[in-house]
Amino acid sequence: MLNRQYTGMLQEKDIIFEIFQYATKRAEEIGEENVFDFSLGNPSVPAPDLVNRTIIEKVKNTDALSLHGYSPSFGIMEAREKIAASLNRRFHTNYRASNIFMTMGAAGALAHALRAVTNPGDEIITFAPCFSEYKPYTAGAGLHLTIIPADTDTFQINFNAFIKRLNPKVSAILINSPNNPSGIVYSTETILRLTRILQKKSEEFGHPIYLISDEPYRDIIFEGVDSPYIAGYYPDTLTCYSFSKSLSLPGERIGYLAVNPDCNQADQIIEICPQISRTIGQNGAASLMQRVIADTCDDTSDLRVYETNKKILYDALISFGYECVEPGGTFYMFPRSPEPDSYAFCEKARKKDLMLVPGDIFGCPGHFRIAYCVPTVRVKKALPIFKELIEER
Amino acid sequence: MLNRQYTGMLQEKDIIFEIFQYATKRAEEIGEENVFDFSLGNPSVPAPDLVNRTIIEKVKNTDALSLHGYSPSFGIMEAREKIAASLNRRFHTNYRASNIFMTMGAAGALAHALRAVTNPGDEIITFAPCFSEYKPYTAGAGLHLTIIPADTDTFQINFNAFIKRLNPKVSAILINSPNNPSGIVYSTETILRLTRILQKKSEEFGHPIYLISDEPYRDIIFEGVDSPYIAGYYPDTLTCYSFSKSLSLPGERIGYLAVNPDCNQADQIIEICPQISRTIGQNGAASLMQRVIADTCDDTSDLRVYETNKKILYDALISFGYECVEPGGTFYMFPRSPEPDSYAFCEKARKKDLMLVPGDIFGCPGHFRIAYCVPTVRVKKALPIFKELIEER
Numbered sequence: 001m002l003n004r005q006y007t008g009m010l011q012e013k014d015i016i017f018e019i020f021q022y023a024t025k026r027a028e029e030i031g032e033e034n035v036f037d038f039s040l041g042n043p044s045v046p047a048p049d050l051v052n053r054t055i056i057e058k059v060k061n062t063d064a065l066s067l068h069g070y071s072p073s074f075g076i077m078e079a080r081e082k083i084a085a086s087l088n089r090r091f092h093t094n095y096r097a098s099n100i101f102m103t104m105g106a107a108g109a110l111a112h113a114l115r116a117v118t119n120p121g122d123e124i125i126t127f128a129p130c131f132s133e134y135k136p137y138t139a140g141a142g143l144h145l146t147i148i149p150a151d152t153d154t155f156q157i158n159f160n161a162f163i164k165r166l167n168p169k170v171s172a173i174l175i176n177s178p179n180n181p182s183g184i185v186y187s188t189e190t191i192l193r194l195t196r197i198l199q200k201k202s203e204e205f206g207h208p209i210y211l212i213s214d215e216p217y218r219d220i221i222f223e224g225v226d227s228p229y230i231a232g233y234y235p236d237t238l239t240c241y242s243f244s245k246s247l248s249l250p251g252e253r254i255g256y257l258a259v260n261p262d263c264n265q266a267d268q269i270i271e272i273c274p275q276i277s278r279t280i281g282q283n284g285a286a287s288l289m290q291r292v293i294a295d296t297c298d299d300t301s302d303l304r305v306y307e308t309n310k311k312i313l314y315d316a317l318i319s320f321g322y323e324c325v326e327p328g329g330t331f332y333m334f335p336r337s338p339e340p341d342s343y344a345f346c347e348k349a350r351k352k353d354l355m356l357v358p359g360d361i362f363g364c365p366g367h368f369r370i371a372y373c374v375p376t377v378r379v380k381k382a383l384p385i386f387k388e389l390i391e392e393r
Numbered sequence: 394m395l396n397r398q399y400t401g402m403l404q405e406k407d408i409i410f411e412i413f414q415y416a417t418k419r420a421e422e423i424g425e426e427n428v429f430d431f432s433l434g435n436p437s438v439p440a441p442d443l444v445n446r447t448i449i450e451k452v453k454n455t456d457a458l459s460l461h462g463y464s465p466s467f468g469i470m471e472a473r474e475k476i477a478a479s480l481n482r483r484f485h486t487n488y489r490a491s492n493i494f495m496t497m498g499a500a501g502a503l504a505h506a507l508r509a510v511t512n513p514g515d516e517i518i519t520f521a522p523c524f525s526e527y528k529p530y531t532a533g534a535g536l537h538l539t540i541i542p543a544d545t546d547t548f549q550i551n552f553n554a555f556i557k558r559l560n561p562k563v564s565a566i567l568i569n570s571p572n573n574p575s576g577i578v579y580s581t582e583t584i585l586r587l588t589r590i591l592q593k594k595s596e597e598f599g600h601p602i603y604l605i606s607d608e609p610y611r612d613i614i615f616e617g618v619d620s621p622y623i624a625g626y627y628p629d630t631l632t633c634y635s636f637s638k639s640l641s642l643p644g645e646r647i648g649y650l651a652v653n654p655d656c657n658q659a660d661q662i663i664e665i666c667p668q669i670s671r672t673i674g675q676n677g678a679a680s681l682m683q684r685v686i687a688d689t690c691d692d693t694s695d696l697r698v699y700e701t702n703k704k705i706l707y708d709a710l711i712s713f714g715y716e717c718v719e720p721g722g723t724f725y726m727f728p729r730s731p732e733p734d735s736y737a738f739c740e741k742a743r744k745k746d747l748m749l750v751p752g753d754i755f756g757c758p759g760h761f762r763i764a765y766c767v768p769t770v771r772v773k774k775a776l777p778i779f780k781e782l783i784e785e786r
Binding site: 001002003004005006007009010017040042043044045046047051052055056059060063064065067068069070071073104105107108109110111112115116117118119133136137139140171207248249250251252253254265268269271272275276278279280281282283284285286287288289 | 394395396397398399400402403410433435436437438439440444445448449452453456457458460461462463464466497498500501502503504505508509510511512526529530532533564600641642643644645646647658661662664665668669671672673674675676677678679680681682
């Protein structure tokens with residue numbers, strides 16, 4: 001019999017993918033320039049030239065046997081060293097290469113982090129609005145995921161609700177800042193308050209509460225925004241990173257898990273990661289890309305377009321009468337839906353060839369997500385549709 | 394608390410890796426040319442030039458956004474089409490692109506296949522000698538793995554032992570031909586006998602018993618060896634493939650799962666694969682390599698060296714008095730240990746700087762594995778050591 005868990009998952013429609021499929025079909029019918037597909041978080045700026053130059057250079061100048069050969073189970077040492085050095089230089093951290101485990105993107109990093117510091121049946125807490133994939137990620141590790149309702153005024157953490165739910169069965173807290181879908185960056189104040197609670201409760205419960213920090217949008221932070229490096233505030237932090245957004249390489253599936261050197265059992269967490277890999281069939285990120293990352297991890301794509309788009313879109317939405325917490329980073333925005341049923345609102349938008357995602361799937365009904373990782377001209381052309389939608393209410 | 398399952402796995406020493414580490418250390422001390430490292434199955438011939446030329450061509454001529462962008466969750470259509478066509482041309486099969494799911498190597502393919510056609514608690518049967526990683530692979534899917542003892546005279550299937558253990562709790566049979574560690578290829582007779590049993594028992598049990606065929610060595614088959622394409626003999630076959638050996642790309646983690654179009658619920662098996670990916674954090678093989686595979690999947694490295702090495706080594710071992718079933722493919726050989734304790738034998742070999750792996754970890758004590766994916770000169774230079782070892786007995 002086919003697997004009941006996975007066949008069951010087919011019943012829950014993947015709304016983002018459905019919208020994206022519809023957008024693709026519409027683009028064929030009426031032309032791509034007439035479809036406003038704000039559904040998917042796919043970078044709209046290419047990888048920096050340095051990435052492609054480095055790929056060619058590696059292929060030309062590295063012996064093919066070692067270039068494409070098995071990489072060590074923790075990852076290629078040069079990549080781990082360069083990443084640790086880059087983090088230390090930028091965030092005043094003390095990572096050593098041995099604290100870095102190379103993974104297949106942030107999803108791979110989370111798959112390892114979630115399994116390393118928990119046991120099946122444990123509880124894990126995250127905060128709405130949150131990435132919809134956290135449900136399958138935690139389910140796959142046998143964990144109970146508790147989603148704390150959003151503080152919809154700020155999209156910082158709803159501490160009152162959080163404290164009520166924190167209990168000794170909680171092994172880890174999963175956070176995502178800059179946040180998908182809200183675009184919000186947790187402030188220093190938020191991080192200090194969160195980590196003080198975790199320190200106190202870890203002592204009270206007699207075991208560390210690990211902080212798993214999912215940071216694929218770390219390098220898309222807008223000017224002047226307070227953006228603490230989270231591992232700098234809490235020793236028991238596991239940072240999950242992907243180069244998908246910073247280097248526009250989402251398809252290459254390359255990222256890392258960084259374990260704070262001051263973390264409880266830091267060395268053992270890294271040491272068990274290859275054991276986790278063995279059970280989920282995920283034996284290392286692609287070797288060519290690991291070598292490329294070693295030479296490019298300090299670079300980024302030209303990410304300025306996202307802030308340009310944010311400004312145009314945010315200012316316009318506010319002027320039209322939308323309520324929205326201003327994003328501090330990412331390429332997402334999460335306004336309040338003009339009508340309580342965000343599915344109905346997104347359906348109306350879809351009929352005008354504007355593709356938006358209902359907030360319900362991020363644990364936050366009554367809102368909708370705009371992924372503005374599209375050409376700026378497309379953002380501008382979509383503004384009248386947003387205006388119509390709120391006026392027709 | 395850290396995960397008990399994974400910390401527990403640290404206690405079971407990874408013998409192959411330990412031997413490999415020792416070999417690396419010795420190479421530093423006495424020179425690489427004086428260490429005979431037959432421990433690891435790392436290809437010794439480089440990827441064909443076509444692979445590197447194709448990488449450069451793709452990087453130069455493909456728009457960077459689509460080259461490195463998210464690939465569809467089933468894989469890039471062109472790669473799936475080309476792989477299906479290549480299989481159909483070579484093996485007279487009827488695969489459509491929709492039967493192919495792109496994965497991170499054979500390990501990724503197995504992770505999906507094993508989860509798709511089973512439910513946690515089910516039993517899965519494999520045959521000794523078998524790849525040591527089958528234990529963590531099946532444990533990760535929540536399965537009970539039964540290893541049928543080897544038929545050490547032929548390393549074909551021990552059918553008497555198999556039939557006794559086959560029962561209605563068995564969801565799938567996992568086979569690996571050409572085989573790691575024995576190098577044996579299952580004959581048409583073996584496959585016919587196996588598939589007849591499975592057909593009969595599937596009817597008797599009232600559910601299909603799927604055949605998961607792990608075939609990373611499919612393209613290393615020696616001249617004149619009977620090597621049936623297994624999916625051609627049994628509709629309910631899921632074939633797991635990796636380009637790691639055929640194209641010498643083990644580090645790039647690229648492979649596929651091919652579901653026989655005549656398989657029970659063939660479409661649904663493929664359909665649930667992306668759901669499985671979501672729970673194990675394995676969202677697609679690297680996009681650049683998928684595109685490269687589309688253009689190179691009919692090519693192979695120059696694999697002839699493995700047959701050359703096999704012939705030299707096999708003939709010499711037999712002349713020295715070793716007992717060994719002659720390999721039909723791969724780059725492994727699995728002789729009987731001259732003394733019953735193969736750990737002790739491998740330890741003696743290690744003292745002579747010859748690195749071998751005890752058969753116990755492949756479920757077959759009293760044997761040892763030789764991975765002869767090394768330069769031919771190294772094979773020749775190692776022969777006197779093999780001679781000494783059997784003479785000193």
